[in-house]
Amino acid sequence: MNKLLKDFKEFISNVCRNAVVQGWSAFVVKEKLRLLKSELKVWNKKVFGSLDQELEVISENVLNIDLEGEEVSLSLEKINLRQSLLEEWWKFSKLKDNLLFQKSKCRWLKQGDANTKFFHACIRSRRSRNQILGLSVDGHWCEDVSMLSEWVTNHFRNQFSESSVRRPRLDGVTFSMLSEVQQIMLCAEFSEDEIKAVVWSCVRDKSPEPADFNFTFFQDF
Structure with missing residues (x-):
């Protein structure tokens, strides 16, 4: 496994080093990652092949050794071979579990509803509560859109308009800088x-x- 990890790191370094991309730094990184992704698919098939097939072949080999052990005593070579096959089986089994975890995570992020029905219902309810159907203008309830628009505009214009007043001077007051x-x-x-x-x-x-x-x-x- 350590050798595989070392080879994997060398593979990534070679792909990124040999990829010729021109442009600004962020664009270069994006394009190199895109090229690396396609190369990784080829590398995965070449190195691992089909994990299911690998597991099936190893299981058959272990089963054959077990059947042979029921008839005759196994040699030390056969026992060591069985042990190495089991180690390989666990290695590929962990790789398959990691792959399934990543695939399920991607599928949930892309297709899972993530309780969206509940949150959309909350949003619709909030919009309904925040909707303004009318206002009380000078003691009279008004639902006319044009009159409401004019009243709201005048209200906030008066609120934010500046009147000419003398403002206090701050001479001698020091502020942190x-x-x-x-x-x-x-x-x-x-x-x-x-x-x-x-x-x-x-x-x-x-x-x-x-x-x-x-x-x-x-x-x-």
Whole structure:
């Protein structure tokens, strides 16, 4: 498994290194990830093939050894072979479980209703409660749209219009001010360390989109 992980890392490095993409940095990263995704599909079929077929073949080989052991005593070589086959079976079984988990997660994110019926009902109820059918204007109930529009416009125009009044002067009052260093920090661009800290703080099995690379990929590779 360690060798497989090492080969996988080398494969990713080679694909990203050999991919020739021109443009600004974010575009280059996006295109390289898109190319890597297509290459990973080929790599998966080449290295793993069909997990179900691999598990079936290993199970048959273990069964044949067990049947042979019921008739005659197994040699040390056969016993070691059976042990290695079981280790392979568990390895592929874990890979299949991880794959099924990822597929089910993507399917739920894309197709699952996520209680949307309940939340849509809440939204409709809230819109109904917030709907204004009429207003009391000068003590009279009014539902005429044009009159309501004119009254609301005049009301807020009066509320936000400024009258000429003398404002108090603040001579001698001191306010806290940002230092020059703090001003520079506010206007500075994000540093690579800041971006890396944010990415590394994300949950590893989360991803920006359902079919996208998760943060485990970015943190490990």
